[in-house]
Each structure stands twice: as C-alpha cells, then as structure tokens.
Amino acid sequence: MKSIALFNNKGGVGKTTLAYHLAHMMQRIGLSVLVVDLDPQANLTAMCLDESEIEDLWGGTSELIDQGAVMAALSGTGRVRGGQTMADAVRPILEGTGDIAAVEPTRLRPGLWLLPGSLDLSRFEDKLSNEWSRAYGGDIAAIRTSTSFHRVIQQAASVVDAEVVLIDVGPNLGAINRAALISADTVLMPLAADLFSLKGLSNLGPTLRRWRSDWQSLVLPRVPRDISAPSATMQPLGYVIMQPEMRLDRPLKAYERWLERIPWVYSSAVLGESSPDSHGDHHRIATLRNYRSLMPLAHDARKPMFDLRPADGALGSTQQYVKTCFKEFEALSGKVLARLERIL
Template sequence: MIKIALFNHKGGVGKTTLTVNIADALADLEKSVLIVDADPQCNITSFYMDESRLEELLGESGEDGSDATVWSALKPVVEGRGDVGSITPWEMRKGIHLLPGDVLMSDYEEELPTAWTECFARRQRGYSVTTALSRLVNNNAESLEVDVVLYDVGPNVGALNRVVILDCDLFITPVAADLFSLRALSTVGRSVAKWIADWQTIRSLASPADRESIFEGLPTYGGYITSAFKVHTGRSAANPHADWEKKIAPRVRDRVVSVLGAVNPDLIPNFGGNKVGGVKHFHSLAPEAQKYGFAIGKLRGYVNPGHYATVDDARSTFAALAREIVRRAGI
C-alpha cells in the first residue's frame, strides 16, 4: 500500500479535480484506491456526495460514537478519551472508497501544534495526536486491502498538511500556469524539507518502542503535474501558458528538488525527469463531472456529443498520468 498526496501551497491548481480523475484512472488499471478527505473545506467529499447526504453526515459527525467522518474517528484522541475510532468508508465506484471529510477537522488541526511540541519532549500524547490520522488511514487501508491511498489536502502549509505529507510515501505538486502557483513552489520545498528534518529529530529522540509506532516521515518527491484548470493569461505574452511551462521545470529543480535533496538524497529518486504529466483546461466538463460525481473521462452519455472528443482526451490524459504514477510509486 502506497500513500500519495497532491500538494501545493497555492489554491486553484486543480488538486481535487486531479485527485478524483487520477483515482478513477487508477481504478481502471485495477488498482484499489482509498481517498482520504483531509481538507476541512471537504471539497472532494462534496464532489462525490449530494448536499442532503453530506448534510446528514456532518450533522451526526460530532456525536459520541459516530462513525460518519474522519473527524468522528479522530475526536476521541483530540479530547483525550481514547484512540482513534472506526469510520465507515463509502464505496464511490468499484475500486474506489472514500473517508468523508469534515469542517470540524479544523479542531484536530488546532491540537497539532501543541502535539508537535510534545513530540520533541517525548510525550505519549504528542505522538498519539500527531499520528492519529495516520493510524485511522492505516486501519481502513488494511481492512479494505487497497493498493493506493490518495490524500486530498487544502492549499496551505499548516499543521494538518504537515502530518499528512509526513505520512505519505510520495507527494506530487500540481502547478498551474501562473505566477502565484510558481512562487508557491518555494514554500512547498522549504516547508516539506523543514517538516522532514524536524520529524527526524523527533524520531531520534524517541525510544525504540515509540520509534516503531510512529510514521517514518520520509515522503519522496514524485514530481509535478502541470494543470491548466485555471490559467491567468496576463496581457503581454502571445502564448502565456507555454511561457509559464518553460519556467516551471527550473523552479521545481531549484526550489523543491534541490532543497529536499539537501535534507536527504533518497527523497528525490531518479524517475528520468521531474514532470509526471500535464492536464489541459477541460472548460465546462470539470463542473459537469462534479454535477454527476464522477470522472471527466466518464461523461459520455451525460453531455452533448460534441464534447465526446474532449471526454475521450481526458480519459486518455488521466490514464497516462495514472500509469506514470504507478511507475513512480512502484505499485
């Protein structure tokens, strides 16, 4: 089982859309997938579930003994009343299960900075809170016998994303063709490098028994995906997307790969290039896919036949991305 996250500090780069469509393509390759909604905005949960079902889940998630959402299972740990609880994964299609997110995940995130400090002091509560989400995901991934865990995360470098990325085996950065997305790569590189270095210090201070029970915290860099879900064209460039594409590769090399490699060369395996693939702008098809709750490449029969060529192109694009991710993850 491999854990993967698509992570960029900048919003609007298509993380959730990419995650949904890559999960679908992995399932088409007969890889079983568990999607974990670790974003308090619950974007991927709201993608798959209609409003009434989501309202029902969130309405009961805070009740004692509830198994509705990720927060329901983490609540006992946050409140100091026990270990992680159980949660009922939802089957979205054959080969894809979802652990629903919750706006109350922000309560878990509020506990994480204190827990992080407690880890340096070798306190059991610090380890327990910091690795609670990891234990929850492991329990479900092992029960379902999945091949891949895909975390969906928010666009920030906060405490919740820190524990998610440290729990991953591989992380990939979606990058849109705009200045802010490109600049965010510097924050991604510095933040992940610091998280890894700090966690290795925590592990070195931990007892052998504690070291065995907490995650390793050495996520390798899987590369980047160029995403054109939102493209800010500017006013002067004749082909702004192509111009930004030329700037992405050296920025990834200098601000992510080099920074992580300085912490540990094993974090940057040689995959024969840092680019995983690229996704073009599918315009109205992305919101159409959300309306029906499934991948863009499965929209035949649901949209105007004039869009079928683009639907098929999407299916081929995400199939290629999935195959490359399988190769890089060694699944």
C-alpha cells in the first residue's frame, strides 16, 4: 500500500476536486483505492455521498445540513452507517476512553472506498497539538494520539486491500494536517499560478522538512514495538498546475509570469535544493485545464466529470469536452503512479 497526501497551504486551488477525480480514475484503470477525508470541512465526503447518506453517516441533523450546505433528504441508501467517520475513529482518544475505534470504509464502487470526514474532526486539533511535544519524550498516550490517523488508515486499507491511498487535507499547517501528512508516503501539490500559491509553497517546504526531522529523530526511536507508527517520509511527488478561468481583468501575461516562478520556488522551498532549478519544469506532473462548465453537471449527477453522459446534461460539444477530460485525467493518473513507483 502506497499513500499520497494532496496538500496546498492555499485553499481554493481545486485540491479536493483533484483528489476525487484521481481516486475514480485510478479505480477505473484497475487499482484498489482508498480515499481518506481528513479535511474538517468534509468537502470530499460531500462530493462522494448524497445528502441522505451524509445524514445517515453523521447521525441525523448535521452542521452541514443546518448551515444549508446540503439539503436534507430521506435516509436509507444502505451504503453508510452512522458513526463511521474519521472523527468517530479518534473519538475514544479525544474523550479519554480508549484507543482508536475501527470504522467501516464506505464502498463507493467496486475497488473504490472512502473513509468519510466530519466537521467534528476539528475538535481533535487541540488534542493533537498538545500531545505533539509530549511524544518527543516518549509519552505512550501522546504517541498513540499522534499516530492515530496513520493507524486508522492502515487498518482500513488492510480491510479493503487498498493498493493506493489518497489523503485529502485542509489548507493550513495546523496539528490535524501535521498528523495527516506524517502518515503519507508522498505529497502531491495542486497549485494555481499566483502569488498565494507561491507563498504557500515557501511556507510548506520548510515546515514539511521540520516535521519529518522532528518525527524521525525525536519520536520514532521512542515508539514501542506494539504501536504502528508512520515513517513520515512525506516525499514530494511533484505538482499539478490547476488552470484558472481566464478573465479580462487577469491578463494571460500575469498568469505566465507566476507560472515561470513556480519551478524555482518548488526546488528551493519544497525540495531544499541549494541550486534551485529556475529553468526546467520536470517537477510539474501536468497542467489541468479549467473544467468549470462540467462541474455543476458532475455535482448534480454525483459522478466524476469524465463519466458524464448525455442523460446527465452533457450534450453536443460538451460530450467532446468530457472525452478530453477523461484523457487528461487518465494521463495524469498514469504519471502520478509512475512517479510513485519510482520514488518508493
């Protein structure tokens, strides 16, 4: 089993959309995939499940439904059971009643599984933050807390025999993301060509290296043998440029200017190279065009953009756009898997 965390310190670049479509495409090409929602906003879960399933999963009325983000619906689809989210898995640790609880991954389709997220996961932030430094001293309870995401993911991946695990995390450098990222073998970074993404890269690279160093030197040597702990490799896999919707008030030249700066910032900040690459772009895996016109159709149909059919509203020239989308995500998945194989 190999894992990929999709992460960017800047929100709104299409990270969750990328995770969702990569998971479905990797399943389409024959892999067993587990996708994990560790973003407390639970956007990936909302993309994967319909409103009635979210109600079942979260035990009736939820914050997301109360806020009007999803509409309430009749329950009883049968794919999910209440109390089977990542928040439920770590609740015994949070409440001091025990270790991680086993949760049942949701089967989205044959070979594709979801460990659902929940807004309740945000309650675990302070617990993880407080226990991090205590793990340096070998405190067993702190180590169990800090390794909880890794152990939940490992347990679920074993149950469904997952070959690839995709982990979706929120856009920040907080304690939840730290625990999520140390659980990942590799990190894939979706980027927009703008100042905010570049600043996010500048913050992300040194932080990942510090987390890796602290975990491997201060915590791993103190982990008891009966506790499964991640190695915190967090190997940078590369980045994917998510093209914006071009507007008259954002000229193409401005986009290209930021695009030209990404290779240097990535090499310098993320990889920590002493002689950053300012010309080549071999760390870029792909550039994905903006599929904004397909997203509403995909959302309504509860399926990936590349699976849209005329019955879903993808008519005429839009169907050709769907085929282009399929080819691009198929190529992207192949490149990501090739890099994963090469790095690990």
